[in-house]
Amino acid sequence: MVMAKELPEDLVIKILLLLPFVSLLRFKSVCKHWYALITNQNFIAKHVLHNKNCNTQLLLKTRDKANHDYVVSTISHETLQVSLTPLPPPYFGVNKEFHIVVVGSCNGLVCLHDCLALHDVIWNPATKETKVVSKSNLPRIVPAGYRTRIEGMEFGFDAKTNDYKIINFITISDPRLYFCSPSENGVIFHVEVYSLRADTWRKVDGPLCFLSIHHINPGIYINGMASWVAYGNGWEESFVLSFDMSDELFLKTPFPDTYSDGADKIFMLNELIAIPFIDEQGFKLSYDIWSLLKVGIKDSWTSLFTIGPFIQINDSLGFPFPLGFWKNYTIFIVNGQLVLYDPSTKQITNLQIHHHVDKEPIQLVTYMESLVSLEG
Amino acid sequence: MSSSKSNKIVKLESSDNKTFEVEEAVAVQSETLKNMVDDGCANDTIPLPNVNGKILEMVLGWCKKHVDETVTGDELNKYEADFLDLDQADLYGLLMAANFLNVKGLLDRVLQRVADMIKGKKPEEIRRIFNIKNDFTPEEEEEIRLENAWAFD
Numbered sequence: 001m002v003m004a005k006e007l008p009e010d011l012v013i014k015i016l017l018l019l020p021f022v023s024l025l026r027f028k029s030v031c032k033h034w035y036a037l038i039t040n041q042n043f044i045a046k047h048v049l050h051n052k053n054c055n056t057q058l059l060l061k062t063r064d065k066a067n068h069d070y071v072v073s074t075i076s077h078e079t080l081q082v083s084l085t086p087l088p089p090p091y092f093g094v095n096k097e098f099h100i101v102v103v104g105s106c107n108g109l110v111c112l113h114d115c116l117a118l119h120d121v122i123w124n125p126a127t128k129e130t131k132v133v134s135k136s137n138l139p140r141i142v143p144a145g146y147r148t149r150i151e152g153m154e155f156g157f158d159a160k161t162n163d164y165k166i167i168n169f170i171t172i173s174d175p176r177l178y179f180c181s182p183s184e185n186g187v188i189f190h191v192e193v194y195s196l197r198a199d200t201w202r203k204v205d206g207p208l209c210f211l212s213i214h215h216i217n218p219g220i221y222i223n224g225m226a227s228w229v230a231y232g233n234g235w236e237e238s239f240v241l242s243f244d245m246s247d248e249l250f251l252k253t254p255f256p257d258t259y260s261d262g263a264d265k266i267f268m269l270n271e272l273i274a275i276p277f278i279d280e281q282g283f284k285l286s287y288d289i290w291s292l293l294k295v296g297i298k299d300s301w302t303s304l305f306t307i308g309p310f311i312q313i314n315d316s317l318g319f320p321f322p323l324g325f326w327k328n329y330t331i332f333i334v335n336g337q338l339v340l341y342d343p344s345t346k347q348i349t350n351l352q353i354h355h356h357v358d359k360e361p362i363q364l365v366t367y368m369e370s371l372v373s374l375e376g
Numbered sequence: 377m378s379s380s381k382s383n384k385i386v387k388l389e390s391s392d393n394k395t396f397e398v399e400e401a402v403a404v405q406s407e408t409l410k411n412m413v414d415d416g417c418a419n420d421t422i423p424l425p426n427v428n429g430k431i432l433e434m435v436l437g438w439c440k441k442h443v444d445e446t447v448t449g450d451e452l453n454k455y456e457a458d459f460l461d462l463d464q465a466d467l468y469g470l471l472m473a474a475n476f477l478n479v480k481g482l483l484d485r486v487l488q489r490v491a492d493m494i495k496g497k498k499p500e501e502i503r504r505i506f507n508i509k510n511d512f513t514p515e516e517e518e519e520i521r522l523e524n525a526w527a528f529d
Contacts, residue, residue: 006507007468011475011487018491029520030499032511126524 013037017050021126021369044371045162048107051368058324058331059110059125059367060338061102062355070100073353074125074367077326080340082353088112088123088130102363103166104155104221108370111155111166115216120166122155122196126369133166136192136201140172146188147175152211154219154226160246166194167204167226167243169211184208184234193248196374204248208232209241215361220268221245225295227273229266238262240273242295253292256301268366269325274304276322284309285319307343324364333362386413387421388436394429395421398436405439407478426476431469434459438482460489464505467493 007015016024016037024047028035037043058075060082072085091098091112103111103120112121120133142148152169172188191206209232211217219228230241230252239262240253255262259277267274269291276287286308293300307330310319320332320339330341331351338353355362386403388396403418404410412418424432441447441455462470471490474483494502503510512520 007471008475011471012506014487015491015494018488019495023495025524026499027502028523029512029517030502030510031508034508035520 009033009037013043016043017047021047021051021371024371025126039371041373044373045107048368048370048372057367057369058326059102059105059365060353061100061363062353064354070098072125074369075326080326080351082351085125088121088125088128090114090121090130090132101153101216101218102365103153103218104226105365105367106155106157106164106221108368108372109155109164109374110365110367111153113150113153113216118150120194122164122166122374124370124372124374125367127371127373129374131196131374133194134199136168136194138190138192138201138203140170140190141188142172143174145174146172148172150216152217152219152228152230154221154228154243156221156224156226156245158245159224161197163198164196165245167245168192168194169206169217169228171210184210184232207241207250207252210235211241218363218365220266220273220365222268222271222273227266227295229263229275231262240266240275240292240295251296253296254298256290256298259288259290265322267322267324269304274325276307279306279308281309284311286310287322305343307341323362324366331364338362386418388432389421389423390427390429390432391425392429394432396432396436398440399443402436402439402443405442405479406435407480408476424477427473428469431466431473434466434470435473435477435479435482439479442481456485460485464493 012034016027019027024038028038056077058077060073060075062071062073063069064071070087070091072087073082074085075082087100091100091114098117099115101113101115103113105111108124108126110123110125112123114120119135121130122133123130140148149171150168151171154167155164157164168191170190170192172190174186177186187208189206189208191204192201193204194201207230209230211228211230217228219226224245225242226245227240227242229238231238239255242251242253243249244251255275263275263277265276267276269289273292273295275290275292277290279286279288286306288306289304291302291304293302307322320334320341323331323333323338325331326340328343330343332339332341333355336355338351338355340349340351341347342349384400385397386400386409388398388403390396400413404413409418409422412422427435438459441452447455460467467486467490471486474486494505497505502508510517
């Protein structure tokens with residue numbers, strides 16, 4: 001059976017928009033016209049919007065136990081099938097000297113940060129396109145003996161200008177004071193934003209607060225807003241700090257009163273900010289998952305569910321720590337193993353993914369495949 | 377008797393000269409026909425040279441079903457599902473007709489049906505279905521396949 005004549009282009013486009021990403025890749029070779037339609041960046045942007053919810057996967061960064069190599073895997077959202085992805089060219093075949101952090105992922109692009117060389121790479125794992133982001137050469141005053149640290153980073157999309165941005169949250173401080181009597185006094189804060197379109201860094205006004213002690217706090221990015229757990233008032237106070245990628249303004253959301261002690265990590269669950277608050281009673285530990293329905297509004301915190309309790313059997317086995325959510329399950333890391341926890345049955349499934357447990361945290365971000373190009 | 381809209385009949389003629397008479401309420405499920413009615417062009421038989429009788433009958437059947445208040449939600453869902461169980465030639469005709477006549481909901485359902493039907497197919501099959509000429513050289517085609525070889529398994 002054959003369709004009598006060629007379909008008009010607008011109908012072809014409407015059909016292509018409904019196809020899964022994998023079909024689009026295959027249909028690039030149907031003919032030159034379809035190739036042009038599928039690789040057109042406007043079409044790709046529409047397709048990304050259309051498929052936002054159907055296409056999510058998880059991107060996982062781990063280190064191999066044996067040879068310490070970085071392993072980036074994408075995990076299918078439907079089946080939890082794991083595929084390995086080689087790191088992009090600047091890092092390929094790299095030795096253990098590199099320390100890579102996944103800054104974030106958005107619309108199919110992934111931003112990686114090299115903590116030692118201090119540069120970033122924006123990468124599309126599906127098309128293998130990469131761009132090395134030049135280091136920021138914005139002027140910073142660094143008094144003698146002071147240390148410059150990137151405390152927090154995120155990567156996201158500014159829908160108003162159709163631009164991808166990296167945000168760096170930097171502190172310049174005296175390392176001796178920093179740990180002895182932590183306070184914002186004497187600390188210089190910088191917020192710098194990189195625009196892919198302009199290929200430059202720019203300074204932005206930011207709040208005087210801390211995002212982390214040791215590791216870079218990568219935060220999360222949801223629908224145009226980057227968020228981190230932040231600490232103010234000399235680490236006494238903690239709250240959620242959010243940054244709007246379009247307006248380039250910061251918003252603070254205090255934690256709910258029940259949990260004024262705060263939390264360390266922030267996650268995404270159903271396109272909303274989710275925080276696992278720790279409820280520790282002796283040897284038992286539970287996580288109370290709360291979701292923030294509207295950024296900036298403390299009253300919009302909603303209690304979702306509780307995971308656990310987990311019982312600490314002995315000191316050598318740590319408590320499991322949540323890494324992210326998948327459907328109704330929670331993904332945990334327990335002693336370097338990735339496991340899936342079903343809150344309704346309390347069953348634990350080992351995902352057979354291992355991570356070399358050293359100082360470096362394992363990372364899991366939401367990812368979707370796309371043909372978005374870095375050329376713009 | 378005043379010509380109140382609810383009693384008006386719209387006459388349509390398909391490409392193969394079949395005539396159909398439907399109530400205005402049914403006809404205006406098509407935005408195209410609604411515009412004609414609003415513009416006062418629907419008093420005589422409206423010729424539809426790009427829709428054949430078989431397809432037009434299907435489309436009007438869809439419109440009638442969606443205007444019928446006695447049809448339950450479940451019945452409508454089943455109707456819509458069965459409706460799209462067509463061979464490719466009819467599906468194509470329906471797609472073109474739904475697009476031209478701009479019938480609410482029908483075009484979206486047909487587009488989704490076509491997408492579901494083709495998503496797993498190979499490029500050669502796509503060309504056959506849509507009657508598309510392959511204008512790539514074998515080398516060019518191979519290069520594209522290699523770009524994302526895993527997608528072709």
